[in-house]
Amino acid sequence: MSLLTTACASSSAWVELAGERIAVEIADDDEERARGLMFRDTLADGHGMLFIHEREERQAYWMKNTRIALDILYFDASLRLVSQQRDVPPCSAGDRCPPYPSSKPARYVLELNAGEARRMDLQDGALLRLGPGVGEAP
Template identity: 70%
Template sequence: MLAAGLALPGCASEGGRWVEVGGTRYQVEIADDDAERARGLMFRDRMEAGHGMLFIHDHEQMQSYWMKNTRIPLDILYFDSARRLVSQQRDVPPCSLGNGCPPYPSSAPARYVLELNAGEAARLQLEDGATMQFGPAIEPNSDD
């Protein structure tokens, strides 16, 4: 799995492709198939404030992401099937080491992974157990 950033035009509620966590709404790009999850936010130089990427996995299981070819620091937030925060990797640095980039695993099974600009989890004072809400345009894969 990979990580990085994308800016989508418009307001945070445009098209209903948003998540809300810690009382803050983020416009998100969705990665819900193997190809999109593999590319993640690679090769991007920045991510707009108030934006992120939501990775949707088919099943809840241990997850591990890495920063291969990612140019911006990120917070990687792992959520279970009930959309409860179960693990956090904060302030993960960019990595240009290719396959030598270290993994950043979840500490509990997760189904959803939210990547935000580094520092957002601290700013929101997120603690494990926090919940995430989906906008109306986000449809989880099977098993929801």
């Protein structure tokens, strides 16, 4: 078992969205945000990755070296869903992968398996709830 798998398995970070609790890995520094979910073959059901930015501003994510289709959900500093990119396909084109921007400024970005936003019937304005310790400075 890799260190990354061990760390993720022991992580207890979570968020709640649309009445569902989602186990999340946290990406809150430049290195973690840059790597994101690259090179992963799967993302377990009920799991996601939460990207936390220092400032609320327009964000743009891409799927470079990402092997799984994702929903990319953008939340503002008040934890309101402000933009969605659903069913974003994997991309193996390296630096030629297209960006998927937020339509409004965002501070938090949640990546889930493609289809989850539709399954949860997410609408802009939905509130994200952070679990204990999530989003706090280390």
